[in-house]
Amino acid sequence: MRIVHFSDNHLGKLQFSLPEREEDIYRGLERAVNVALEVKPDLVLHTGDLFDHHAPHPRAFVRAVGAITKLLDSGIEVVMIEGNHDVGPDTVRGRTSSAIINLSNLLRQLGYDGFHLLRPGTSLKVKDVTVVGLPYTPRTVNVADAIKSLDKVNSPDRVGVLMLHQGVKEMIAAFYPEIELRSLLSTRFRLIAMGHYHKKVVVKKGDRVLAYSGSTEVIDIREANEPEKYVLIYELDGKEIEVKERTLKTRPFLKLNRRINKIKELTSLVEELSDLASSFEEKPVLILNVTTSELSARRIREELESVRDKFLYVRERIQAKIKEEEVEMTPRGFDLTELVTSMIKDMSLDNRVKETAIKAFRIWYLEGKRGDDFVKALKELWEGYYEDKGDIP
Numbered sequence: 001m002r003i004v005h006f007s008d009n010h011l012g013k014l015q016f017s018l019p020e021r022e023e024d025i026y027r028g029l030e031r032a033v034n035v036a037l038e039v040k041p042d043l044v045l046h047t048g049d050l051f052d053h054h055a056p057h058p059r060a061f062v063r064a065v066g067a068i069t070k071l072l073d074s075g076i077e078v079v080m081i082e083g084n085h086d087v088g089p090d091t092v093r094g095r096t097s098s099a100i101i102n103l104s105n106l107l108r109q110l111g112y113d114g115f116h117l118l119r120p121g122t123s124l125k126v127k128d129v130t131v132v133g134l135p136y137t138p139r140t141v142n143v144a145d146a147i148k149s150l151d152k153v154n155s156p157d158r159v160g161v162l163m164l165h166q167g168v169k170e171m172i173a174a175f176y177p178e179i180e181l182r183s184l185l186s187t188r189f190r191l192i193a194m195g196h197y198h199k200k201v202v203v204k205k206g207d208r209v210l211a212y213s214g215s216t217e218v219i220d221i222r223e224a225n226e227p228e229k230y231v232l233i234y235e236l237d238g239k240e241i242e243v244k245e246r247t248l249k250t251r252p253f254l255k256l257n258r259r260i261n262k263i264k265e266l267t268s269l270v271e272e273l274s275d276l277a278s279s280f281e282e283k284p285v286l287i288l289n290v291t292t293s294e295l296s297a298r299r300i301r302e303e304l305e306s307v308r309d310k311f312l313y314v315r316e317r318i319q320a321k322i323k324e325e326e327v328e329m330t331p332r333g334f335d336l337t338e339l340v341t342s343m344i345k346d347m348s349l350d351n352r353v354k355e356t357a358i359k360a361f362r363i364w365y366l367e368g369k370r371g372d373d374f375v376k377a378l379k380e381l382w383e384g385y386y387e388d389k390g391d392i393p
Contacts, residue, residue, distance in 0.1 A: 001127050002041040003161070005232040006032040007195030008215035010085065012060030013052035015219070016285075016313045017376070024251045025052075026063045028216030028229065033067045035231045035246045037074055043126055044076055047195030047213070048083025048136060048165030051099045055088070064103060068115065072107070077114040079124055080104075082135035083165040083195055118163060120146065123153050129236065130154070133163035136196070137178065144183040154188040159236055162189040165196045171210065172197045184210060191234060191241055198223055200230045202243055209234065209241045217250050221315070224255040224287045251312070252284035261294040266303050277310035288316040296320055315380050340365075356381060 009029040015021035029050075036044050051060055071078050082100045090097035104117040116124050118133030125131075132150045137143050143166060154160040167177035168184065181203075184192055191209050198215040213232045218224060229250050235242040254276060260266050269290075277284060290300055297318040308314050344357050363377045364370075 001043075001129055001159075001236040002039065003043045003045060003129075003191075003193075003234040003236065004036040004039060004041040005045045005047065005193045005211065005213045005234065006036075006216055006230075007047040007165075007213045008049040008083065008198055008219065009217070010049055010052040010215065010219045011064055012056040013219065016315075018313060020312055021251070022059075025217045025219070026060075028248060028250065029063070029067050031248045032216050032231050033070055035248070036071060036076060039233055039246075040074075041076060041233070043129075043131070044071055044078045045131070045161075045163055045193045046078065046080040047133075047163050047193055048081050049085045049195060049215075050080065050083070050103075052085055052219075053088070054086055054097050054099050055090075056099050061099075061103070065106065068103070068107065069110075069112065072112045072114045075114075077116065077124075077126065079116045079118060079131055079133070079163065081118050081133040081163045081165055081195075084136040084138075087136070120150065125158075128157070129159045129161055131161040131163065134166075136165040139178045143179045147179070147183060147187060151187040151189065159191070160187075160189040161191045161193065162187070164192060164194045166194065167196055168194065168210070171201050171203060171212070172199075181210075191236070193232075193234075199226055200228075200232070200245070202232070204243075207239050207241065209243055211243065216248055218253050218285075221287060224253040224285070227253040251282060252280045253287065254284050255287040255289075257289045259291045260300070261292055263295075266295065266300060270303055270307055273304075273307045274310060277307065283310065283312040286311045286314045286316075288314065289319075290316065291319045293321050317380075 009032075010025060011029060013022065013025050015025070050064060068078055080100060082098055086100045087096060087098045100117055104115060107115045118124065118131065119135060123130055123132045130153055132153055134146055134150060137146055147162070147164075150162065151160075166179050168179055168181055169177040170181040185205060185208075190207065192211070194210070194212045197212045198219055199212065200214040201212040203210045211232055214230055215223070216229050218227050218229070227250060229248040231246045231248060233244040233246065235244065258269055260269060273286070292300065297320040300318050300320070301316065304314070304316060340361050341358050344354050344361070347354065359381055360378060363381070364374060
């Protein structure tokens with residue numbers, strides 16, 4: 001039996017407020033679907049976060065329906081669970097809203113019966129495989145007990161497949177897990193297919209496989225370190241589960257760290273960036289971190305302007321020592337920056353939060369950014385905070 005597994009498409013995400021990135025994310029799903037159409041599996045497993053928001057934009061919903069019905073029209077059954085982004089509050093009706101339930105209802109009205117939304121208490125049997133799923137469950141709930149109750153459907157004469165959208169300790173490092181690996185290994189499931197974590201992770205324990213397929217595009221800036229994306233293919237033959245992978249084409253992301261103290265080094269960096277950008281078929285995204293003790297951040301940004309249009313998006317973080325006379329913007333004897341910095345430092349907050357608040361004030365006061373420019377700078381600062389902290393919000 002052959003199973004295709006992909007996850008975490010986050011349709012509708014307008015990354016960097018760019019329509020090009022929204023389109024890239026739609027194409028990530030469509031490329032994963034094309035892999036499935038090529039290999040002709042018995043099942044496609046989708047382990048959550050099909051959408052980036054529980055009330056997705058109509059564009060996202062239309063693209064999702066188009067992709068899913070391609071599979072269904074080819075006779076491939078699709079099994080899905082809800083991720084944390086797929087579900088949220090419906091404040092008008094005072095209840096929980098699920099984009100996946102809405103998708104399931106629409107497909108049913110269109111006459112499709114090959115789409116299966118799994119929730120606790122439901123299962124799907126195909127050939128000698130039984131599939132069960134648990135939608136995203138927060139840490140406030142005992143996830144291990146919820147999984148243990150699903151384990152009851154397992155029988156010796158069938159292969160048990162579990163679908164999860166959770167963080168598993170010992171398998172991920174980017175955010176707080178909701179369950180430990182040993183809790184999964186105590187079950188009888190032979191294949192545990194998972195979403196939530198955006199990088200591919202495959203663990204084999206004897207004749208069992210536990211796997212994150214990862215996202216189908218770079219969804220978060222922290223993924224720029226490892227931008228490769230995949231679809232996983234499981235071949236179930238008796239007691240063996242063979243895992244294969246197919247690489248998905250994605251928008252190129254470049255993450256560079258440079259220390260620059262001389263004009264010559266800055267010129268070389270600009271030339272390097274120009275050459276790198278020209279080596280790709282489509283404009284890449286650039287994440288650039290520069291440290292300097294000799295040059296001003298303004299001078300570095302001015303030089304970078306000559307290559308900025310060669311990239312789809314550039315996020316630069318420049319750590320520079322700025323001379324006092326360059327930033328003096330208030331009457332002598334009164335330093336608002338020093339006053340606000342001192343007030344923030346005296347607050348009962350985590351040091352990282354304090355640092356982020358001080359940086360936000362400097363962007364507004366010293367750099368003079370307002371309106372959309374200020375909002376954009378705050379978004380980049382927020383992303384940088386989580387990039388350094390290692391958590392996924």
